[in-house]
Amino acid sequence: MTGEKIIQTIAAFIHQILGAAGLSGIIFIIDPVLCAVAMFGFISLFVMFLVWMERKVSAHMQSRIGPNRVGIFGLLQTVADAVKLTIKEDVKPIHRDVIPYTIAPILAFVATFAGMVVIPFDKGIVVQDLNIGLLYIIAITSFTVIAILSAGWSSNNKFALLGGFRSAAQIVSYEVPLVLSLVPIIMTTGTLRLGGIVDYQAGHRWFIFSQQAIAFFIFITAATAEANRAPFDIPEAESELIGGFHTEYSGVKFAMFFLGEYIAVIVSSAVAVTVFLGGWLPLPFLGFLHLPGFVWFMAKLVFVIYLIMAFRWTFPRLRVDQLMDFGWKVLIPIAILNVLATGFVILLLEGGV
Amino acid sequence: MTDLLLSQIKGGNESQFGTDEYVVNLGPQHPATHGVLRLVVKMDGETVKETIPVLGYLHRSIEKICENRTYPQCITYTDRVDYVSAMSVNLAFALATERLMGLEPPPRAQWLRMVFVELQRIASHLLWMGAFAGDIGALTPFLYGLRERERILDLFEMTCGQRLTYNYIRIGGVMIDILPEFVPKCRAFLDYFEPKIAEYEELLTYNPIFLERTRGVGLISPEMGINNGVCGPSLRGSGVACDVRKQQPYLYYDQVKFTECLEPGGDCWSRYRVRMREIRESVSLVRQCLDRLEPGPIETKLPPILKAPPASEIYSRIESSRGEMGIYLVGDGTAKPYKAKFRCASFSNTYVLDQLTRGWKLADIMAVLGSLDMIVPEVDR
Numbered sequence: 001m002t003g004e005k006i007i008q009t010i011a012a013f014i015h016q017i018l019g020a021a022g023l024s025g026i027i028f029i030i031d032p033v034l035c036a037v038a039m040f041g042f043i044s045l046f047v048m049f050l051v052w053m054e055r056k057v058s059a060h061m062q063s064r065i066g067p068n069r070v071g072i073f074g075l076l077q078t079v080a081d082a083v084k085l086t087i088k089e090d091v092k093p094i095h096r097d098v099i100p101y102t103i104a105p106i107l108a109f110v111a112t113f114a115g116m117v118v119i120p121f122d123k124g125i126v127v128q129d130l131n132i133g134l135l136y137i138i139a140i141t142s143f144t145v146i147a148i149l150s151a152g153w154s155s156n157n158k159f160a161l162l163g164g165f166r167s168a169a170q171i172v173s174y175e176v177p178l179v180l181s182l183v184p185i186i187m188t189t190g191t192l193r194l195g196g197i198v199d200y201q202a203g204h205r206w207f208i209f210s211q212q213a214i215a216f217f218i219f220i221t222a223a224t225a226e227a228n229r230a231p232f233d234i235p236e237a238e239s240e241l242i243g244g245f246h247t248e249y250s251g252v253k254f255a256m257f258f259l260g261e262y263i264a265v266i267v268s269s270a271v272a273v274t275v276f277l278g279g280w281l282p283l284p285f286l287g288f289l290h291l292p293g294f295v296w297f298m299a300k301l302v303f304v305i306y307l308i309m310a311f312r313w314t315f316p317r318l319r320v321d322q323l324m325d326f327g328w329k330v331l332i333p334i335a336i337l338n339v340l341a342t343g344f345v346i347l348l349l350e351g352g353v
Numbered sequence: 354m355t356d357l358l359l360s361q362i363k364g365g366n367e368s369q370f371g372t373d374e375y376v377v378n379l380g381p382q383h384p385a386t387h388g389v390l391r392l393v394v395k396m397d398g399e400t401v402k403e404t405i406p407v408l409g410y411l412h413r414s415i416e417k418i419c420e421n422r423t424y425p426q427c428i429t430y431t432d433r434v435d436y437v438s439a440m441s442v443n444l445a446f447a448l449a450t451e452r453l454m455g456l457e458p459p460p461r462a463q464w465l466r467m468v469f470v471e472l473q474r475i476a477s478h479l480l481w482m483g484a485f486a487g488d489i490g491a492l493t494p495f496l497y498g499l500r501e502r503e504r505i506l507d508l509f510e511m512t513c514g515q516r517l518t519y520n521y522i523r524i525g526g527v528m529i530d531i532l533p534e535f536v537p538k539c540r541a542f543l544d545y546f547e548p549k550i551a552e553y554e555e556l557l558t559y560n561p562i563f564l565e566r567t568r569g570v571g572l573i574s575p576e577m578g579i580n581n582g583v584c585g586p587s588l589r590g591s592g593v594a595c596d597v598r599k600q601q602p603y604l605y606y607d608q609v610k611f612t613e614c615l616e617p618g619g620d621c622w623s624r625y626r627v628r629m630r631e632i633r634e635s636v637s638l639v640r641q642c643l644d645r646l647e648p649g650p651i652e653t654k655l656p657p658i659l660k661a662p663p664a665s666e667i668y669s670r671i672e673s674s675r676g677e678m679g680i681y682l683v684g685d686g687t688a689k690p691y692k693a694k695f696r697c698a699s700f701s702n703t704y705v706l707d708q709l710t711r712g713w714k715l716a717d718i719m720a721v722l723g724s725l726d727m728i729v730p731e732v733d734r
Contacts, residue, residue, distance in 0.1 A: 058492075058493075061493055062492075062493050062496035062497070063496065063497070063500060064496060158375065158377050159377070162377075162399070162715070166399075230490060231490065231562055233490070234716075240715055240716050240718075240719055242383065242384060313492065313493050314491070314493060314556070315490075315491060315560065315562050316486065316489045316490040316491035316560065316562045316563050316566055317489060317490025317491075317562075317566075317716075318490075318562055318565065318566070319565070319566060319714055319716045319717065320399055320714060320715075320716065321399075321714060322565055322566075
């Protein structure tokens with residue numbers, strides 16, 4: 001039984017119950033709400049796992065043990081931390097700009113979370129397989145810059161302000177190579193639908209194994225920068241700006257930023273997996289295992305996230321001007337050249353010249 | 354509209370959209386300033402216009418306290434001057450007092466002092482490496498450095514029972530003889546430690562981002578360094594020979610073989626290289642000292658009350674982990690120093706911070722401050 005069928009069965013079952021209760025009129029409301037709840041539950045659990053994983057990975061890289069007190073292998077450590085953050089006093093600066101200060105963490109969380117909508121976890125397991133999925137993700141995740149900027153501005157703190165401005169400059173600059181690295185894929189597959197891109201890879205090689213490997217590296221680098229992760233974590237550079245834009249946030253609001261950052265990592269890794277690593281397709285030489293596509297997807301996702309974590313714990317942080325230089329003078333030219341080269345190859349193959 | 358643009362071009366800061374300098378207080382509580390150093394930084398956007406170190410948050414008037422204590426009692430206070438390299442300060446004060454009173458400790462005590470001071474130098478440089486890397490955003494080397502430093506502290510603890518403030522090097526010798534198993538354990542540590550240095554270097558030295566952040570940053574020219582009283586590894590990073598162990602050998606530094614580590618660059622990266630090379634030199638120094646250890650007394654016989662000759666003074670200097678550590682003592686025939694002055698490397702090294710960071714970015718302050726290896730209690734005393 002494939003994942004798609006399970007989902008369809010569950011949906012049919014719910015629709016049946018609703019129909020029996022005479023509520024079939026509100027199915028169009030119930031469906032998205034259920035999807036959102038399911039997605040939120042899944043994401044929350046996955047983020048908790050990732051925080052635990054990050055601690056274990058960093059501990060391993062630093063020859064430490066890491067959390068091992070709460071639960072088996074310290075698995076419940078993140079739960080304990082989440083509880084601590086929720087019941088903590090919400091300390092607010094007096095001279096804050098109230099509205100943006102309150103909205104910013106929500107926006108940071110929602111903007112990244114909304115990106116999960118179009119991620120296909122398996123064939124058919126997707127909240128909404130938009131035909132402009134890739135464009136949608138790029139557009140919606142850029143909203144974080146507004147959240148971070150308003151957080152930095154409204155905190156009325158110089159460190160937060162600097163962090164906000166750094167972040168704005170960084171995200172805007174790295175948006176360009178991020179999009180440019182995806183353009184060759186769109187040119188090759190001819191679709192913006194994420195499911196369609198995976199389907200294309202089923203018939204051909206995965207893009208990571210083709211000349212688009214370079215695009216993969218550009219994408220991962222730019223995505224790391226987009227998610228404000230080290231070595232591009234200058235907006236929250238601890239040794240310079242204390243906490244950067246979230247210096248003045250505590251308790252639940254801080255947890256929202258924290259969650260937002262991890263979801264951003266998940267979303268960009270999920271896009272990387274879908275676009276470059278064949279999404280739910282099995283590894284070419286392990287196809288005989290007949291594991292569900294969902295398992296393959298998650299395995300690849302965790303692998304890509306591990307890569308991003310490994311970067312964080314090995315590299316120093318770039319300086320703000322070096323970061324801009326790297327984005328504009330290295331990544332963007334390579335990405336543009338890649339677009340041109342891909343176009344050229346497509347022309348040659350199709351004999352259009 | 355044209356008027357507005359014109360006023361902007363002409364007026365600079367007075368125009369409607371003019372920019373303004375602003376002041377950021379880094380510290381006294383800030384994750385990057387080691388301890389309670391406060392930096393008042395005038396900035397224009399990300400660019401630093403002026404850095405003013407504000408000192409005194411950790412001032413405990415140790416020098417004044419020393420004037421009210423007998424000479425042996427002072428040793429305990431010297432531990433607190435530089436808690437990362439307490440052995441060096443112990444040694445500096447003990448040497449100054451011995452020179453003031455014309456005492457000569459037995460050879461075993463001198464060799465033991467050298468062993469411990471060099472081990473302390475390794476420990477201090479390891480902590481520095483971690484903190485420096487942490488300042489520029491790499492968090493992992495800190496744990497690596499501390500892992501090996503822990504082994505050194507274990508050796509210290511085995512000998513004198515303390516891990517941070519040892520009070521081990523005393524006037525006329527050392528506190529207590531080493532245990533029989535110290536020498537094999539110390540050798541085992543050195544054998545274990547040497548490959549680890551290569552590990553740190555693999556992680557950091559030629560890391561492209563590390564190079565980007567440290568090369569050409571915080572340039573100290575030899576003249577500038579000398580004029581501003583920069584000393585120790587920070588000055589040797591500019592290619593100036595200034596090692597007190599070579600220039601004015603104390604203990605038995607004239608009987609052991611070691612090279613003075615010089616790097617011509619003058620930037621943060623050169624200072625990093627100097628310290629990494631010094632760690633290797635110290636390893637070889639500890640080995641040589643262990644070879645030369647012979648059984649014997651560890652203390653000279655001191656009079657019951659230690660009194661300095663009347664109207665005597667001494668300025669004695671050693672090479673501590675951070676640079677030249679000088680102790681100036683004036684004796685007046687009583688059991689207490691009439692005047693005590695500590696010349697600490699961190700204090701004079703911090704002085705150049707402003708000149709090094711003007712016109713650079715905020716993040717460079719952290720890199721430069723880290724590379725100068727300053728310890729706040731040593732600045733404030």
